[in-house]
Amino acid sequence: PQMELQEFIVTGRLINRSLKVFPSEKSLRMYKEYARLGRRDPDFIRAKNAQNSSVALPLLMTKRSWGIGVGDTSYLRIFEAVPSPEAKDRLYSKVDNRHIGEVLRRNFFGYTRYRLQIKGVETVVIAHRRLPIVDWRINDERFRFVKATNPVLSPDLFLYHLYLLAPDQDSLVDKMDSSLKVHRGNALLGGLHNIFLLRWYLSDRSRYMSPYKCGLLEFYRSWKIFTRTRKCSIFSMYTYAIGNQDANNAVEFRLLILVAVSLILQSIEDDMHSKR
Template structure:
């Protein structure tokens, strides 16, 4: 990059080189952090989910799905998708597995551009399997083993407390759920925190068994988990940290009969590197947390189905009587 030299007479300050004074060079600069909003979308059946790097990316994807190869906008759409713009970041598909031990819960696919296919845009044949989630229930918590591109991340969801814990490298993260409003139980909100070193996490002292350590203070005694006590809003403050770094929030969409309907937003601070609408610009740590948000969305979908079944059962019982 060519830098213009200052013109004499201008009020331009040129800092001296640190080497002239025997000082060490300045530390390397890092790109600024920005709040990136990943959009989660479901379809008519709600069983499969798509995550997009931005709202703009999702809108472009929906627009491009309507284009034929003879459309005037086809070249622009093809160019964008070749640059990983206007594509889902990751797709999750539900698995119908039952049994003891680890069972398949989700499968993950990434959407790969196909520049060699010059006469078409992205199609599901371009999906590439990149991982899965194995679920297992224990007394007091549920374990989700997220395997993504050869890297495993263990996620623990507490059954009594409103927390979901995980570790990425040396960082311990926690999603803390807010209480659902009584009049709208489908509305949910999770805040994402980076835990402080002195805070206890479900992932602490985990060995090769990938289980919560039996002496972990967050589990409590056996009676606490067999006869759980409902938590209230003031309990939530006990499990948060001063380092909030994101949120996962329900979104109510009024769209009907669409295969891509926005249902939630996962927001987190990321380093501003590249085009935020491009899937190729998403760092791997962010990809893992997006995958965890897809797990949380699937959990919320299961809770919604269970509430609907109970309401239908109560309605049927009342009609009989």
């Protein structure tokens, strides 16, 4: 199959920092349109058929947890919207949300670990504290988000480029054992001897990139647009065109994990924004 650019639209609420993500702009537009329909509306049947086909439903939703303490604390709870063909007299509502996972967070010296757990599968996501990189692995593929804007120069913007790392590149998840901690000799943490010498300079960013750029997480929010649409960001990635790009059931599991990682980054950025 041919590769196509797919844009996942992230929307949010400021009050409780909950997020929704949709597999396309069209899916989000239909979701909003159908939310206004009543049982006797002439478009009700069309809307119900679409939602039964997993179109016009949120792909994933996250709710912030405010866990405190040492060790792993709950950071996000993750839900999916499940079609309800048996409920013939109503469209999607919150009762159709199913809890499918969570994100646990723990701070270490030099990095923060996020344990993303979806449908019984765990992905360890490592965010460096001083370098603009976030690393994780899905099976044999090692991925990295590299932040492309300087938070000092552009505090209200963020842009992350997604890369598939080359075999000869170091990753924060290399040689990770059952403790799920970054390996003590990992060069990206500076090793044991020069950990304090590692700093982020703009000219250095290229060394953390790879030739295999495969996606982008782009900050969307202007206050005017956000107030009207609730759009936070867009995660775009080249995917193999299989099925209907507006349908949640066409999103394969590997891509679902990548979308979930982008929601972790959106939540991190929201936290930083709220502290300013």
